[in-house]
Amino acid sequence: KAGVTQTPRYLIKTRGQQVTLSCSPISGHRSVSWYQQTPGQGLQFLFEYFSETQRNKGNFPGRFSGRQFSNSRSEMNVSTLELGDSALYLCASSWGTSQETQYFGPGTRLLVL
Amino acid sequence: AQSVTQLDSHVSVSEGTPVLLRCNYSSSYSPSLFWYVQHPNKGLQLLLKYTSAATLVKGINGFEAEFKKSETSFHLTKPSAHMSDAAEYFCVVRRSNTGNQFYFGTGTSLTVIP
Numbered sequence: 250k251a252g253v254t255q256t257p258r259y260l261i262k263t264r265g266q267q268v269t270l271s272c273s274p275i276s277g278h279r280s281v282s283w284y285q286q287t288p289g290q291g292l293q294f295l296f297e298y299f300s301e302t303q304r305n306k307g308n309f310p311g312r313f314s315g316r317q318f319s320n321s322r323s324e325m326n327v328s329t330l331e332l333g334d335s336a337l338y339l340c341a342s343s344w345g346t347s348q349e350t351q352y353f354g355p356g357t358r359l360l361v362l
Numbered sequence: 363a364q365s366v367t368q369l370d371s372h373v374s375v376s377e378g379t380p381v382l383l384r385c386n387y388s389s390s391y392s393p394s395l396f397w398y399v400q401h402p403n404k405g406l407q408l409l410l411k412y413t414s415a416a417t418l419v420k421g422i423n424g425f426e427a428e429f430k431k432s433e434t435s436f437h438l439t440k441p442s443a444h445m446s447d448a449a450e451y452f453c454v455v456r457r458s459n460t461g462n463q464f465y466f467g468t469g470t471s472l473t474v475i476p
Contacts, residue, residue, distance in 0.1 A: 253405075282463070292452065292466035305463040339405060341464075350396070351464060353406040 251276065253342050253354035261360045267328040270357045274321050274342030280304075281323040282351060283315060286337040295338075298323050299345045327359075335361045364389045364455045366436075368467035376475045381425075381440040383470045385453030388434065394456040395436045396464070397427055401449045409451075412436060423447070448474045 254273045262268050274281050282305075283295040294307040298317035317323045321342075327334055337358050341351035369384040387393055397409040410421025417429045427438045436453060451470045457463035 284464075284466075291468050294457070294463050294465070297463060305457075307463070341406075350408055350411055352408070353398075355405040 253340055253352055255338075255340050255354040255357050257357060258355065259358050259360075261362065262330050263362050264330055264332060266330050267326065268330060268359060270325045270327075270338055270340075270359075272323045272325070272340030272342075272354060274323070274340075275352055278342035278344055278352075279321050280343045280345035280349075280351075281317055281321065282341045282343075283323070283325050284339045284341065285309075286339060286356070287333075287335070292339070295325065330361045332361050335359060364393055364457050365465055366395075366453045366455045366467040368451075368453050368470050370470050371468065372471045372473070374473040374475060375443045377445055378442050381438070381443045381447065381472065383438040383451050383453075383472065385436045385438065385467060386434050387436055387453075387455050389455065395427075395429065396454040396456075397421065397425070397436075397438050398452045398454055399449045400452065400469075406452070409438070443472075443474045445474050445476060448472055 256271045280299045282297040284292050286292045296315050297305040301317045312328045315325045337356045339356045340354045343349040343351045365388045367386045392414050395412040398406040399409050400406050409425050410419045412419050412429045420426045425440045453467040454464050457465045
């Protein structure tokens with residue numbers, strides 16, 4: 250079974266631009282969560298989507314948004330990029346029920362110049 | 363609210379000696395706890411998880427962890443370190459009883475000395 254895939258793997262943008270990251274979950278998984286990893290803040294939860302609905306949200310500004318499609322694929326969008334948005338963005342998927350393991354993708358490394 | 367504290371930011375051990383990575387948790391109800399490992403430039407891999415079944419949890423690559431409610435701890439151990447164990451280790455708690463919001467500890471960097 251294929252794992253979680255994320256595209257692109259690397260991205261360079263400039264301040265003020267916007268970016269869209271994509272995540273394809275493991276087949277059959279309906280929950281997709283996004284995390285931001287930086288050296289200073291560590292791993293922080295952005296949001297979770299389940300069956301096309303946002304189920305949980307972390308403490309990030311509205312510039313960070315996401316969506317989930319009917320095939321469970323998810324996209325994350327960051328508008329008006331700031332230097333501090335440079336990070337590794339990780340996507341994780343699971344079936345969506347409680348007490349579950351999340352399976353992580355390799356991440357998208359975003360560099361904002 | 364649920365949270366985890368990893369007590370050591372860096373741990374160094376010699377190859378073949380035991381590994382102990384410490385994690386304390388805070389939870390208002392019976393938590394779901396996980397240990398994940400991240401090798402350089404790689405994604406996160408699940409080592410093991412505790413979800414209120416057996417208190418001693420065995421994971422992959424010889425790792426295990428014991429859930430101790432009285433001490434609110436979930437320490438990760440391995441009897442004998444291997445060079446390939448060098449990585450960043452994260453203790454994780456599920457943030458709520460609904461959904462999949464994980465709260466990550468700050469991580470412990472494990473160095474294995476040959």
